[in-house]
């Protein structure tokens with residue numbers, strides 16, 4: 001490199017100004033942000049980003065999935081891009097940092113490199129993905145880019161097709177156009193993402209940075225316990241076939257089962273529906289919605305088998321029947337090991353204390369892992385709070401994360417050239 005870039009740092013004031021301007025869009029009285037994808041505030045946020053990029057020395061572009069990019073062109077004009085991204089949309093009544101910090105840090109990285117007169121060997125692209133949070137379809141934009149979106153996926157948006165179609169039309173898109181945003185593997189050289197941890201580990205253990213090793217696999221199952229309706233006053237306890245009892249025993253047993261057998265996994269029983277659901281009738285049926293997450297495929301499979309066996313045992317013990325629907329599995333995804341090492345080296349050079357950890361939440365980065373090297377870093381979330389107005393990260397941590405993203409991106413573009421010219 002002709003330029004000495006080792007001392008290069010992002011401009012924290014510019015990053016902060018961008019962050020403040022963006023958090024005003026969709027700001028809630030509680031101090032959070034309400035910017036669900038393709039709603040009024042998200043569209044205003046998208047206009048703000050476009051305007052910001054167009055007034056900068058970077059090039060602006062968007063695709064047919066509504067993903068918005070700033071581009072720092074490579075020395076070889078038609079090169080594939082290293083993409084650095086996240087999302088500006090939020091959950092309803094969400095926080096200021098989730099997604100937005102990653103997009104603004106990516107933009108800041110490109111602006112810093114442009115200001116320094118650096119011209120990368122291949123293109124660098126900062127990208128805002130459409131609807132990561134799943135207002136309509138989760139990680140919609142990154143799935144469209146990576147070809148992980150099918151016509152079938154587009155048939156079941158969370159708010160129904162009419163709402164989805166009219167939301168897309170607001171920014172000139174259609175279900176058909178979403179499918180045209182796919183890029184081939186030879187156009188994407190790698191993917192990097194900065195995100196808040198959304199959990200308490202980094203803050204509790206006083207780390208500056210988390211290097212993500214894998215994004216967890218998620219399984220979802222509906223279970224049904226079926227017993228017999230009986231008079232709630234006259235039927236002796238010992239003679240009941242109470243589906244509610246089975247559900248309760250299952251919830252308690254699953255909680256006891258996990259820490260001992262699957263310390264790296266989590267479960268959530270997010271919904272119980274009792275039938276007929278009234279004071280004076282022993283419930284004949286309970287529907288239960290169970291979600292379980294594990295850092296790799298083996299643990300996800302073992303956990304699922306363990307939970308199903310437990311549900312069967314509980315049903316037997318409570319003298320009810322148990323049935324279940326098909327499991328929906330979103331497999332665990334490993335982050336690129338070379339990127340993990342590059343993050344660690346760059347963090348050491350910047351004097352940042354780091355640890356490796358899996359991500360318990362899904363992110364856009366998972367959609368790239370099959371297509372190109374994909375890597376992710378976390379910064380600490382105070383008290384692990386997220387998806388609400390109390391989501392908070394210290395500003396020093398945001399700046400540290402952006403600087404690590406800068407130096408990791410530099411390392412990645414420079415080594416990409418070296419491996420290509422070998």
Ligand SMILES: [Zn+2]
Pocket residue numbers: 087098099132195
């Ligand atoms: Zn996010």
